[in-house]
Amino acid sequence: MRTEQPKMIYLKDYQAPDYLIDETHLTFELFEDHSLVHAQLVMRRNPERGAGLPPLVLDGQQLELLSVNLADQPLTDADYQLTDSHLTVQPKSETFTLDTTVKIHPETNTALEGLYKSSGMFCTQCEAEGFRKITYYLDRPDVMSVFTTTVIAEQHSYPVLLSNGNPIASGPGEDGRHWATWEDPFKKPAYLFALVAGDLWCVEDSFTTMTNREVALRIYVEPENIDKCQHAMTSLKKSMRWDEETYGREYDLDIFMIVAVNDFNMGAMENKGLNIFNSSAVLARAETATDAAHQRVEAIVAHEYFHNWSGNRVTCRDWFQLSLKEGFTVFRDSGFSADMNSATVKRIQDVAYLRTHQFAEDAGPMAHAVRPDSFIEISNFYTLTVYEKGSEVVGMIHTLLGAEGFRKGSDLYFDRHDGQAVTCDDFIKAMEDANGADLSQFKRWYSQAGTPRLAVSEAYDAAAKTYSLTFRQSCPPTPDKVEKLPFVIPVALGLLDGQGAGIALRLTGEATAGDTSRVISVTEAEQTFTFVDIAEKPLPSLLRGFSAPVKLSFPYSRDQLMFLMQHDSDGFNRWDAGQQLAVQVLQELIGQHQAGQPLKLDQRLIDALRTVLSDERLDQAMV
Incomplete structure (x- = not known):
């Protein structure tokens, strides 16, 4: 004792x-x-x-x-x-x-x-x-x-x-x-x-790596579960191929094993070469498991496999750096699931979960930074902040550097630190060195708790053909700190014209117009960005793909939400606009009921839904 x-x-x-x-x-x-x-x-x-x-x-x-x-x-x-x-x-x-x-x-x-x-x-x-x-x-x-x-x-x-x-x-x-x-x-x-x-009984297969090495694959289960392993095996092989193609990471042992145990106190564990799972995280059979159950197995198998590099070959120096392996690996498994299924629906699912659960953690008495400063019991920090918010922090680096720059940074990180136990700072340093970038202010995401709030206002000058967006960021006090320094908030955005088409974007001082979607970095407590050559007042599509884990506020009217839902080229923002519009309509119906008035449904919601349902070009899973 x-x-x-x-x-x-x-x-x-x-x-x-x-x-x-x-x-x-x-x-x-x-x-x-x-x-x-x-x-x-x-x-x-x-x-x-x-x-x-x-x-x-x-x-x-x-x-x-x-x-x-x-x-x-x-x-x-x-x-x-x-x-x-x-x-x-x-x-x-x-x-x-x-x-x-x-x-x-x-x-x-x-x-x-x-x-x-x-x-x-x-x-x-x-x-x-x-x-x-x-x-x-x-x-x-x-x-x-x-x-x-x-x-x-x-x-x-x-x-x-x-x-x-x-x-x-x-x-x-x-x-x-x-x-x-x-x-x-x-x-x-x-x-x-x-x-x-x-x-234990075993299902066996093999995988040929990108350097033509043959790896034996085995999934061990209790005998009654032997007929529920094939989907996990298929998911494992997909994960191995995806990690080679997306991150250049090849599996390193002669054998990879998964053991599914009915009595296991975690979902799964990435032990080197011998992953141990709770049976519920491995077993699925087409006749009895839902699509969601199959996708869950696929994601968990991928997550634990991806740890072979992001957590095993390169591990964390101390438990304060837990998000170094978990946040990065959640980001990796989210990318895998997005590629295997609907990228838009995967993003919607991740953000809905983050907003519902992690934002609540940030707003409560247990709020803590992605990299905490202290703990009594480390098991208390296996949290949504370390995992899901940690993944969002890695995702913001990906957004700021771009896919190619992020891959250069991850290659340098794995090569530089193979066989080492390192810190979140080492991860950031590799991203900086590979891209000639300065992420020193960005590191506040690791040290400051809470969910930032981003209030946006607009101004259009018809004579000058300029459109300005002013961003004001703040972060509520948390138990560890009252005053928060400004974060780096990457905002992916686009501007829509009256027909719903994207406008080529050029900021003041830039020589030529660029794409219709771009990322701006909000780094100050208040910051204004002015776009030029804007022939008509546009409708902004803000925080596309939920490019930062913040609470965004912009005074959209119902007509504008309906327009975004019908026309936005960003699938996540179409969904988000639909959510906002539907909630406003429901609240109106509740008010009518409480006042004893006849219920009258806002036709704009019906029209917007009709547009989405009838557009055969859209991602059907999103629809």
Whole structure:
């Protein structure tokens, strides 16, 4: 039982680890009433931390220490210090090995964190700090190691023995037991460790990478679910191809595995090469699952696969940087789903969810920045702000730099930091360096909580043929900060003429007119943009594609909303205008009912819907 009081942890107090673990060799002996974990850690002093040999403090919880050897020498009780949460030893040299054996009890681990047994199967969940419940370790994401894992169990009950990496050896043991050894050649932090042992059935396939490497694909499920895996397998292969084509990221191991477990306390987990899913996130059969269920499986499979690069090969330095892997990967899986299905409908779904749930989080007592400054318990920050708003922040970088510039930045990020644990600042720096851009003010999106408000007003000068839009941004106080500095808000927009056609846009001072849709950056508390050569007063289409996670206000009339719904070339804004118009009409009908008046439906909503329904050129899913 832990006795110490929880304490606040601050980002500003981050320090690199005193020691590093180059190699981790694990042997698990699994039994029905306990398990033994033998760990050999090949360690060295971290050169970043200077000279000297400070004590080595390892994390550990709910472990029974049976033996500890330092540099092949057994230690007695007097040679180390043991508490509820740490094992402390004193190294004698800058490089050394540490061997420990501990007893743990997966069969009574109801927290489903660390190694646990449920429904006759052994399984792990180590993010964020579950590995310390398996063995004594430096359980922090900036300690990355190469893992070799041997699993030993009774063969009849546990015929399948899995861990991270590639299988390198297996065989029979004594007394009806057997063993399997897995080697992961890529450095990873302990939170990405995985182990599964059980009686599982398997669906197999293969994938040929862009360099003609053959990768074995396996989805393991409990026997009753074997007929519900094909859609997940198809989704996996689509994800692998899309990541090659869109980000240039090739899968790196000889085998990729998904295990679907009925008793899993998260939706899914991206453990290197061995993703563990709750069964509900994998299983779908055409006869019984809806289109939405199929799309959900496709998206979750893609999300966890994409983590192989954005989270595994390049991981986060500390848990304050959680959005570095999660926000970026949500952005990546959203792009995949948009390409696989209707891009407009995917954007509508994402924004509707953000407005309904994340905006509420921003407005409540738990409001926090995408990169928080402090936490007591890291599990409290697996939030919509870190994931969904974090994705929107990455999306704004994509909008500001363009698709080509963003790809250059992501290529540099992956190449520069492969095998490293890094920060949100490192991600921004790669985007800046690849594009010669300055995103220093943009980084406020990572440090300031709350949903910005963007009020827009217009002015048209018929004689000068100029049209001006004035933007005023503000952000309400949040528990962490009252005064907010101006954000960088990318606003995608267009101007429509009287026939609904887009007008070629040219700002004051620009030599030639450009496209009918463009992005402007609002960087000040109040800022005016003036367009020239505007022959008639236009109707602005603002925040196209919901180009920034803000609350936009513009005094649209019902006639203008109807016009946008009928003519806007941006599918998201057509939908959004329709939502606003429909809500106004419904509120009017409610008012009529409350006043005892006959109900009269505004014909403009009917006309706008008729236009949308009869336009066969439109995306049918959006319609």
